[in-house]
Structure formats: C-alpha cells, structure tokens
Amino acid sequence: MTNNNLNKLLVFCVLFCAQKTSIVHGAQALETKVALLLHAEPENPKCFAEGMSDLTCFWEEDEERAGSADQYSFIYTYQNENSSECSVTALPAAGGKRLYFCRLSQTQLFVPLDIRVFRDDLLIHNRSLFIEVVFLLDPPANLTLTSTGMQGQLKASWLPPSLKYMGDSMMYEVSYAMAGSHIGKVEAVQASSELILRGLQSGTKYKVRIRVKLDGISYSGYWSAWTDPVLMETMPGDLDPLIVSLSLIISLVLTLLSLLVLMSHRRFLLKKIWPIIPTPESKFQGLFKVYGGDFQEWLGHSTGGLWLRPTYFYSEEFPAPLEVLSEVSLGPVLPSSALPPKASEALGEEEDEDKKLKRVDPALMEGWRETPQEHWLMDQLRAIHKHPAPWTQSSLLESHDAYVTLNAQNHSVEEPLDDILEETLPLQVLFASGRTSSESRSDLGSVQQSSGSGRLSSQSSFEYPNHTWPSKGPGYTYMAVADSGVSMDYSPMSSNKIDDIGKGVIYTNEYKNEIPAHRRPIGTPIHFAF
Amino acid sequence: MSSISGLVAVLLTVLQWAGRGLPSPVRPICDPRVLDRFIMEARDTETALRGCKAGCGVTGTFVVPLTNVDFVVLETKDTEEQALEVQSGLFLFGQALGAVRESVSRAAVKSLIDNNKSNIHSLGQVLRSLHIKDLSLSPAPAVGDSATRKVSSLSELLRVHTNFLRGKVRLLLTNAPACQQNST
Numbered sequence: 111m112t113n114n115n116l117n118k119l120l121v122f123c124v125l126f127c128a129q130k131t132s133i134v135h136g137a138q139a140l141e142t143k144v145a146l147l148l149h150a151e152p153e154n155p156k157c158f159a160e161g162m163s164d165l166t167c168f169w170e171e172d173e174e175r176a177g178s179a180d181q182y183s184f185i186y187t188y189q190n191e192n193s194s195e196c197s198v199t200a201l202p203a204a205g206g207k208r209l210y211f212c213r214l215s216q217t218q219l220f221v222p223l224d225i226r227v228f229r230d231d232l233l234i235h236n237r238s239l240f241i242e243v244v245f246l247l248d249p250p251a252n253l254t255l256t257s258t259g260m261q262g263q264l265k266a267s268w269l270p271p272s273l274k275y276m277g278d279s280m281m282y283e284v285s286y287a288m289a290g291s292h293i294g295k296v297e298a299v300q301a302s303s304e305l306i307l308r309g310l311q312s313g314t315k316y317k318v319r320i321r322v323k324l325d326g327i328s329y330s331g332y333w334s335a336w337t338d339p340v341l342m343e344t345m346p347g348d349l350d351p352l353i354v355s356l357s358l359i360i361s362l363v364l365t366l367l368s369l370l371v372l373m374s375h376r377r378f379l380l381k382k383i384w385p386i387i388p389t390p391e392s393k394f395q396g397l398f399k400v401y402g403g404d405f406q407e408w409l410g411h412s413t414g415g416l417w418l419r420p421t422y423f424y425s426e427e428f429p430a431p432l433e434v435l436s437e438v439s440l441g442p443v444l445p446s447s448a449l450p451p452k453a454s455e456a457l458g459e460e461e462d463e464d465k466k467l468k469r470v471d472p473a474l475m476e477g478w479r480e481t482p483q484e485h486w487l488m489d490q491l492r493a494i495h496k497h498p499a500p501w502t503q504s505s506l507l508e509s510h511d512a513y514v515t516l517n518a519q520n521h522s523v524e525e526p527l528d529d530i531l532e533e534t535l536p537l538q539v540l541f542a543s544g545r546t547s548s549e550s551r552s553d554l555g556s557v558q559q560s561s562g563s564g565r566l567s568s569q570s571s572f573e574y575p576n577h578t579w580p581s582k583g584p585g586y587t588y589m590a591v592a593d594s595g596v597s598m599d600y601s602p603m604s605s606n607k608i609d610d611i612g613k614g615v616i617y618t619n620e621y622k623n624e625i626p627a628h629r630r631p632i633g634t635p636i637h638f639a640f
Numbered sequence: 641m642s643s644i645s646g647l648v649a650v651l652l653t654v655l656q657w658a659g660r661g662l663p664s665p666v667r668p669i670c671d672p673r674v675l676d677r678f679i680m681e682a683r684d685t686e687t688a689l690r691g692c693k694a695g696c697g698v699t700g701t702f703v704v705p706l707t708n709v710d711f712v713v714l715e716t717k718d719t720e721e722q723a724l725e726v727q728s729g730l731f732l733f734g735q736a737l738g739a740v741r742e743s744v745s746r747a748a749v750k751s752l753i754d755n756n757k758s759n760i761h762s763l764g765q766v767l768r769s770l771h772i773k774d775l776s777l778s779p780a781p782a783v784g785d786s787a788t789r790k791v792s793s794l795s796e797l798l799r800v801h802t803n804f805l806r807g808k809v810r811l812l813l814t815n816a817p818a819c820q821q822n823s824t
Contacts, residue, residue: 327680
C-alpha cells in the first residue's frame with residue numbers, strides 16, 4: 111500500500127512537472143506573441159487566432175492608470191447575432207505596463223465580429239474584424255537540415271502547424287546565413303514542408319530558421335516568430351572539373367611560352383649561367399694544341415708570329431701619335447740642333463697641344479702630370495733655348511715625367527715592321543739609332559727589336575728619384591713602356607717599377623695617347639732574350 | 641406552325657436527354673488555386689466597386705446566404721449538408737448578381753459583374769466534377785430562410801459574396817471526398 115501511494119505520488123509529480131513545463135512553454139509563447147502584436151498591430155484591442163476555433167484579444171495600460179480586471183468588460187457581437195461577453199484577466203508586463211486579456215474558445219470565421227471594450231461603462235476600445243485574417247500561428251516544429259548529396263545544397267524540412275483546413279494556405283519563409291554572419295538570404299515557399307537551399311558554399315556551416323504565415327487568400331494573419339536556428343555544415347568542396355581543366359590548359363600554355371623564350375635566348379642564358387672562361391687559344395694558333403703551352407717553342411716555330419704577337423696583345427689599343435719632346439744628346443749622332451727645332455716645335459705646338467690635350471678624354475687628363483710640371487718643363491726648354499748649351503741628362507731629367515733616352519745603336523731598324531705595329535702598340539719607342547732624332551718615332555705601337563747585337567733596355571725615370579739618369583754605355587737603347595700596363599722586360603736591368611707605368615702615367619705633353627689611363631690589359635711579363 | 645413547335649420540343653427533349661446522359665468530368669478538380677482565382681476576382685470586384693457613388697445606381701434588397709463558419713459545428717456536418725449549403729448559396733448569389741447587372745448602366749461595372757457570374761457558373765462545374773450535385777440551377781433553394789439574410793447595397797452584396805467563397809465553398813472543396821482520395 112505504501113508502494114502504491116508512492117507510485118501515485120511519483121506519477122502525480124511527473125505529470126505536474128510536465129504540465130508546469132508546458133505551462134512555462136505556453137507562457138513563453140504567449141509572451142512572444144504579445145510582443146509581436148504590440149509591434150505589428152496598431153489597433154486596439156489586439157486580437158489573434160492561434161487555431162481554428164479560438165481568439166485571444168488583449169490591450170495594454172499603464173500601471174498607474176490601470177484598474178482591476180473587474181472594471182473592464184469585453185463585449186463581442188457576430189453579424190446577425192446577439193452580443194456576448196468575455197471575461198477579462200489581467201497580467202503584469204515589463205516596463206510598468208499591465209496587460210488585459212480576453213480569450214474566446216469558439217469562434218465563427220468568414221463573418222464580421224464587433225468588439226467593444228468598456229471600462230466602468232466607458233467605451234475605450236472598438237473594433238470590427240474577421241477572425242480568419244488575424245491568425246498568428248506557432249512557429250513550425252522539428253526544423254531539420256539534411257544533405258542532399260550534392261555540392262552547395264542543404265535540405266530543410268519541418269512540421270507544419272497542425273491546422274486541419276489550412277495546410278494548403280500556409281506559406282513559409284526560410285532564412286539561411288553562414289554561421290557567424292549576419293547577412294543572410296530569405297526564400298519563400300508555399301504549401302510545402304521542405305525546401306532545398308541551393309547556391310551555398312561548400313564546407314561551410316549554415317544556420318537556418320523558418321517562420322510561417324497564412325497566404326492571405328482565404329486566411330491571413332501575422333508572421334509567426336522565427337524558430338530557433340539550426341546549424342549544419344555543407345558538403346566539403348570538390349574541385350570543379352571546369353576549373354581544373356582550365357588551370358591545366360593555362361599552365362601548359364605558360365610552360366610552352368617560357369620554353370620558347372628560354373630556347374630563343376639559350377645562348378645568352380648559358381653565357382650568364384656558365385660563362386666561358388676566356389682562353390687565349392684563339393689568338394695563339396697552335397700554342398696549346400701543338401706545343402702544349404710552351405711559348406718559347408711556339409715562338410720559335412711560328413712564322414712571323416713574333417712580330418705579330420704584339421698585335422694580339424694590343425688588338426684593342428688605339429694607336430696614338432707621339433712626339434718626343436726632348437732627347438739626350440749622348441753623341442754626335444744626336445744633333446743638338448735637333449732639339450731646338452724640336453723644342454721650338456714643341457713650344458710652338460705647346461698651345462696646340464694644350465688644345466689637343468683638352469680634347470682628350472678627361473680620364474687621361476687625370477692621369478697626366480699636373481700642369482705645373484708642364485710649366486716647369488717649358489721653362490726648362492726656354493732656358494735651354496736661350497742657352498743652347500749641351501745639357502746633361504740630369505737637368506733634363508729633373509722632370510717627373512718619364513721619357514726616353516736614346517742611344518746610338520748599331521742595330522738596324524726593321525722598317526717593314528713599322529707598318530704592322532703602328533696601330534696597335536701603345537708603346538713609346540724612341541729610336542735614334544742610326545737615324546736622326548727627327549725620325550723619332552711618334553707612333554705608338556712601334557716596338558722594334560733588333561736582332562743580333564742590338565740590345566734593348568727600358569728604364570723608367572721612376573727608378574731614379576733623384577732624377578739622375580745613369581749613363582749607360584752607348585750600347586743601350588732605352589725604350590719606355592707605354593701606359594697600357596703591359597710590363598715588358600727588355601733587358602736584365604728591367605725596372606721594378608715598370609708596373610707603375612701601367613697605372614697610366616702619361617709622359618710628355620706631346621703624348622697623344624688616347625688609351626684610357628686606367629686600362630690595363632692582362633698580360634704577363636714577357637722576357638725577351640737577345 | 642404546330643409541326644415546327646413539335647419539332648422544337650422534340651429537339652429540346654433530345655438535347656436535354658443528351659445533356660443528362662453526358663458523363664460528368666472524369667477528373668475531379670481539386671486544385672485549390674482554381675477557387676483561389678475566383679476568390680481573388682470577387683475581392684477585386686468588391687474593392688473596385690466599394691467607392692461606387694450611390695451604390696452604382698443599384699437599389700433594392702438581395703437575399704444572400706449566411707457565410708459564418710464554425711469549425712466545431714462544421715466537424716459535425718457531413719459533406720452532403722455542406723454541399724447543400726454551398727449550392728443554395730451559389731444560387732442566391734447568381735440571382736442577386738443577375739438582378740444587379742440589369743440595374744447598372746456603366747459598361748465597366750457590367751463586365752465585372754459578368755465575370756463574377758461566370759465564376760459562379762464555373763464553380764458549379766467544379767462541384768459536379770467532385771460528384772457533388774449541382775443544384776445551383778435548380779429553381780428553388782434547398783435551404784430555408786434561416787440560412788439567409790438580406791442586404792441592401794451592392795458593396796455589402798459583394799462582400800458577402802467574397803466571404804461565402806472564402807469560407808464555405810472553400811471548405812467544401814477542401815474536404816471533398818474525391819479530393820481526399822487523391823491526396824492520400
């Protein structure tokens with residue numbers, strides 16, 4: 111018996127709880143509808159029908175002016191019928207308001223209904239309406255999202271409100287948006303309980319909600335409240351075959367184009383990536399292949415290669431005329447009279463030379479001696495001119511310039527070679543051997559060597575800081591090395607400072623070397639054996 | 641002359657017999673959009689003639705059916721009873737609209753009234769397709785006066801007409817057994 115009582119108590123409690131829950135739910139639903147109508151309906155009292163046979167009307171009053179529910183009377187009259195009264199109930203509302211309700215449980219549709227509200231016999235509200243046009247339904251239930259099996263689609267299905275005769279008069283609005291986004295789309299559907307949402311992004315979560323309203327032909331009303339949103343993720347994206355094929359075609363075309371470009375510029379690219387190490391093989395025919403790099407051998411066997419050699423060294427050098435300003439008269443062979451005319455000529459040409467110098471590359475000018483040096487030299491020349499006494503080397507050689515001293519030699523100059531070597535060598539070679547100094551060579555590139563007893567030696571004035579020129583025997587011919595930077599040892603007494611010459615020292619004023627002072631071709635010292 | 645009248649009588653008899661013998665439409669018209677179109681046209685007519693001055697020159701009273709629908713009560717009625725109400729009501733409206741057409745002079749108003757009259761006739765066809773007897777053409781209404789009331793203006797007549805179509809006629813067509821079988 112105790113067990114029975116306990117069981118009954120338990121059942122009662124469960125039912126009570128369930129009812130309470132439903133009451134709570136109902137209260138919440140009512141609250142929502144009231145809020146909706148307060149917003150949507152301007153007339154008073156605000157009435158709505160939830161089902162086929164009911165009508166709920168309410169109106170709002172401020173708490174201060176509100177009276178008790180007994181003070182109000184709700185009178186309703188159908189067309190061609192007698193009036194009836196509805197009992198009023200009051201409920202508190204938010205914002206210091208009070209709500210008064212009246213609910214009819216049996217209604218007639220498609221016929222006008224007159225409503226009058228009295229407060230203490232004073233008419234406060236009056237309204238005539240058709241009940242079938244004030245429906246405010248509950249939101250659809252069981253909103254479910256499923257996948258259709260296709261990209262970018264979701265199927266929404268729901269349970270329509272259970273109104274027997276109105277199923278085909280219901281229309282729905284489905285609102286869907288990406289989860290987290292406030293911008294969504296709305297799709298309307300009529301007399302259906304499912305809808306396929308298309309054009310959705312793949313692999314994205316969407317939130318969907320729905321509301322219902324009667325279509326307005328036979329029945330009409332207000333939009334219901336939105337359902338709670340339901341979330342669902344669409345199918346993951348798949349590579350669109352069109353996009354894949356287009357991408358492949360484009361990449362293929364680009365590859366072909368790049369290949370074409372590469373092939374057309376392959377030589378240039380090869381040079382850049384894998385530069386060819388220059389070898390002098392082309393200039394020395396057979397040197398490496400036949401003689402294995404033995405230069406002396408090659409020299410011995412090559413015909414005329416000796417004389418041709420300098421041309422290859424200085425193939426890019428420009429010939430430039432050279433005028434010897436002064437020479438040392440070491441013997442009767444050197445007529446001193448050659449100098450004055452030379453000097454005068456030099457003096458006379460001084461101005462011209464200056465002009466010509468100015469035309470020369472400014473880079474050259476920098477390498478030249480400073481102007482005071484020229485002035486000093488000119489002074490010296492003038493002094494000499496005034497006092498044409500045989501001068502010694504030392505006075506002449508006080509200049510910082512390097513220049514050539516010539517000795518009489520018993521060697522012969524090979525004339526034919528002049529033509530060959532004229533345009534190539536930057537060397538200044540001044541020869542007075544066997545010839546008058548007036549025939550001093552003014553052409554660069556005339557390297558002349560004698561065979562036989564002739565000896566050549568070159569010295570630069572740098573070697574003698576005190577400007578003393580060692581007096582060599584008359585058997586030496588000095589040859590100045592040009593500023594091209596090639597160091598050539600022509601004698602055992604080669605200067606250590608021959609390299610300095612390669613730094614672009616320009617000698618005398620008459621020097622018209624057009625070779626840029628900074629240029630220095632790669633070369634190795636070449637030893638001549640005589 | 642008597643022979644000619646006799647021939648005409650025979651001819652009419654034959655036609656009537658043939659008319660009766662004609663089978664009703666095989667497929668029931670269950671699409672609610674058919675009636676919805678009639679309802680919308682009736683509403684448009686009501687709206688258009690609401691502002692008619694002096695009732696568009698229409699005078700007199702018209703007998704119209706009651707339009708109220710109580711679903712609770714409706715549940716207790718069977719289809720036959722509902723069909724009877726609908727058909728008698730349609731008959732009354734047909735009569736009233738015919739009388740109105742005679743009264744009006746404006747061609748626009750006449751065309752609107754004609755349209756509604758033809759819709760009522762079409763509704764009879766729809767009912768017949770649902771195996772509901774068309775009593776709209778019957779000379780006497782099948783229901784009593786309690787189911788009717790009187791109106792005295794064209795706008796009221798048209799309003800009642802719209803409400804009748806929206807309510808009782810629609811419910812009858814929605815609940816027609818022929819359509820119920822198709823939907824299930």
